[in-house]
Amino acid sequence: MARYVVRRDAGLYGYERALRRAGLGPVAGADEAGRGACAGPLVAAAVVLPDSPGRMIQGLKDSKLLSAAQRERAYAEIIAKAEAWSVVALGPGECDRLGMHVANIQALRRALLRLEVPPRYVLTDGFPVDGLGTPGLAVWKGDRVAACVAAASVIAKVTRDRIMTELAETYSDYAFEIHKGYCTPLHQSHLDEHGPCPEHRMRFDNVVRALEISRERRAAVTG
Structure with missing residues (x-):
């Protein structure tokens, strides 16, 4: 069996290129936003990026390394170019009922299972996700080393920030x-x-x- 190695200098798309060469494309990435918050939903997103150098997301990074304006621009470009994307939100009641770790895995799993393009391999940020029927890898700081995970982090973060801004209108006492x-x-x-x-x-x-x-x-x- 051929062995594929992702070099440290392979760039943000290195994992996906190596997996596709191994016949494991499409590759999906998943990440969440709001795990450490004490209010609002936990939001998870999954993204399958296109296998085309001409459709790479310009300036893509971990959402935490982008300004709010940069995230909004990246969000729009990801939505326009992705082969598939999905996003789910678990409310605070469900987070309390499940506990944050279980809620995190549940949210990632739901987002991945909602993708219209079924992936043949899954990359997740930090935590492995079972129950997908698809091989995968949990990557430490995945949103900084894998493009599809970084894209998922942007979708999750922008979606959650928008939700929290809307909630501020209903619960104006909390900023x-x-x-x-x-x-x-x-x-x-x-x-x-x-x-x-x-x-x-x-x-x-x-x-x-x-x-x-x-x-x-x-x-x-x-x-």
Whole structure:
């Protein structure tokens, strides 16, 4: 059997080129956004990029290394050029019920299974995903070394940021449009002042503490 090695200088598309040479294309990448947030959904995306140098995504990187404007431009280009893409969101209630690790795997699996172009190989960021019926590899920092995973990270991040901006209109006390539900000092100050809203994840210790503070405050007023 032929052996294919991905060189360190192969670039962001190196994994996909090697897998296609081995007859394992199409290759899908999957990643999530919002795992560490204490409010809002967990969003996962999966992407199959085209096997054509002329359709490469310009300036593609891990979404965390791009500005908001760069992510929006990359998002539009990925949507236009991808052979297939999908995105799923798990709400805070489902995240609480499953626990974040299980929710993360569930979200990645659902996104991959929704692809209209079935992949023959799957690359995921950090965690292996079973139950796909397709071979795959969990790649450490996959969104920085594999183009399809980086593309998935952009789709997931942009989708989630848009959701959080919309939620800010409904829950205006929390400034979701600024911190996007992550555990920043600004978010915590609003959380401590107003208590949790339905978009908060009740498994997070800081949310539980804020709920207790809110209950104590109400008890003091009514008592």
